[in-house]
Each structure stands twice: as structure tokens, then as C-alpha cells.
Amino acid sequence: MVLSNSLPDATHMSSTHADLKPPREPKWPTHNAPRAWFLTCANSPIGISLCRSLLAHGDYVTAGVQPVEFERHEDRSADFKEFLEEVGTQQEKETWRARLRVVALDVRVVGQCQSAVAEAVQSFGRIDVLFCCHSEVVVGTVEELSQSARTLTLVHDVWETNFFGPVNIIKAALPIFRSKKNGHIVLLTAITGHLGTPGLSMFCASQWAIEGYCDSLAYEIAPFNIKMTIVQPNLEVNVLTHKITSAPPMAAYAEETNPAPLSRNILSGILDRLEGTSEPTAGDQLHSEEVKSLYPPLSRTMKERLVAETVHAVAAVGGHDNPPARHIVGFEGVASVKEKLKTVSEELEDFVECSSAVDIEKQDDSGEQVRSITIPS
Secondary structure, three states, X not given: OOOOOOOOOHHHHHHHOHHHOOOOOOOOOOOOOOOEEEEOOOOOHHHHHHHHHHHHHOOEEEEEEOHHHHHHOHHHHHHHHHHHHHHHHOHHHHHHHHOEEEEEOOOOOHHHHHHHHHHHHHHHOOOOEEEEOOOOEXXXXXXXXXXXXXXXXXXXXXXXXXXXXXXXXXXXXHHHHHHHOOEEEEEEOOHHHOOOOOOEHHHHHHHHHHHHHHHHHHHHHHHHOEEEEEEEOOHHHHHOOOOEEEOOOOHHHOOOOOOOOOHHHHHHHHHXXXXXXXXXXXXXXXXXXXXXXXXXXXXXXXXXXXXXXXHHHHHHHOOOOOOOOEEEOOHHHHHHHHHHHHHHXXXXXXXXXXXXXXXXXXXXXXXXXXXEEEOOO
């Protein structure tokens, strides 16, 4: 694959690659020059679809791919390998080949993050947009994830991927952004950054944690003209496009005896209805007495439809001059978060009413200390 050492100017790009711009509406925001993207999980459904869209738009892409997934999990890497073959063999995609760089990247390894960022800069001269989109899902209640050393390891693993992974790659890219006094970090989480979900406690906790980290980071990097955006699609966008690992269920939380709408049962029902499932079904694996991992068996069409809205949102805000600090994708997600915030607002009003009641000590006419309670009207 032929690689460019630097980005051509905007005039050259507009004349050479005008035919690559997608004809359909809505159009993306205009840019003075093509953007250089870095994707941390390019072999995911979101990563593949975004790569196609960005290359068609005239942008440059460094595509991070986890070696273990690419080499050992055929069901996970098949679509990305097909994409690479398409780019490598079709003559009309020749300009894509010059603007795509695939790098090995395990975000849990600091050294790989640093070398991947260095390779991206060496290939394209800079990074404009860092898109953190790698996550894993662990299914299990708090007690189910505390049963053994193996299940406790699952907790550690999900935090290494969902929290420390983005932290590692962001820290590797920050010196590049600061030196250019320009950059945009886009973090993909989910509405679970606002909403707790029974049976996904550790996934939700890691999402809340990385969002808090990035909210704080945004203030620190603003003086360097580095922007931060958190993109929150519906829960299923992340859950159904990455690896799902399930802890062994406990009888106390079985559907027959526990009325809580646990994610295990919901996901099991969804997986059993997907195309391409075989015996034992994907849903059954979530009820196994052993720790089981799987990639949801979605067809290519289902993947593309599932991620389409999120991909368009990321492509639209990435590298924008005035991007939102937080973007919730989809009407259902917005409605869910608004309902949650409404509940929180009501709780705050109750809290103010209660906490404003205060004990005040004062003296009566005889000089005795008298305790009275004052409650605001």
C-alpha cells in the first residue's frame, strides 16, 4: 500500500477528489483542508463504515486494529479484510489506498499507543481527529462478577479496555495536538454514561468514569485549542458491535425468581433473533455456567443500519471548528436522557428542601441555650 508522507493542500484535494464526495444529503460541514483521522478500532462495524465515509469524503485515515482480533477471530475481522481487499484491488479506489494507513494497536498497551501515533504522524504529517471507539461489554450483576478470581479478572479487563485504553491513546496524542495547537478528541461511549443498567454495572461504571475523565480533560486542553466531544449513541450500538463476555449466572438473579429486567435476559433474546445464529445459540452462551465471550452475529446489512446514524454524527462533528462537547445520537437516546435528567432535577428540589432545614442555636431571655429548627417556607 502506497502511503503519503504529508497532506496535500486543499486546492489539490478539491480538484483531484471531487468525485469522491458522497452525493446524498445531508452534507457534512465544509473544511478548508482534508482531515487526518486516527481510529482506535477500525475493524469494528463503526470503524469500517466510518473509514469508507471518510475516505470517500477525501480525508486521511490511520486505522488502528487489535492484532489478536484481526488474526484469531475470523468472524470479527472478516468484514475489515473484505474492506481492505476492496480498497487494494479496485482501480477507482486508488486514491483511497494513498490515504489509508493500517496500524497494529492494542489500546491497553502504552507502547503500542505511542508507536501507532508516531506512525500516523510520519505517514500523514499530523493527526486532526482522534476517535476513541474501542470498548468491551461484561454481562453480570455485581454479585455474579464477584464469584471467583476469573470473574474478578473480567472486571479488571473491562476497565483496562474501556477506561485505561482511551486514557493511553489520548495521552499519546496530546503532545502532537499541543505542538500544532490544534486537535479534536472524539470519544464514543453510550447513553449508559447517564443511565445505569441492571446487569451491566461494570460497563456503565467504566463509561461514567471515562466521561468524567474527559469532561475534566476538556478544561485542561482548551487553552491549546484542543477540543473534546463525547458521542453517546443508544446502548445497542456499542453492545452489539463489540465483544460481549458473560459471567456465570446466579440462581438468585434468575428470571423466574428475580423481577429485575436484567441485561442478560434482554441481550439473550436479541441475540437469539439475529440472522446467522446456530446451535448453541448466541443467547444460550450468555446463560452458560462458564465464562463465555462472543461477537454478536449480525449480518453486514444489520451492522450498517445499526451504526449509520452514529457514523454520520461522528463524521459531521469530527474536526469541526465549533463541535459540541456532548452529542447524543438518536431520538430515543435523547428522550431517555431527558427523562433521567428530569428525575434528577426533581430529586435535587427535594434535596434542597430537606437540606435547607438547619439547627440554629440561640439564647432565650434568661440566657439559656435554646435549639430551634428553621425550615424555609
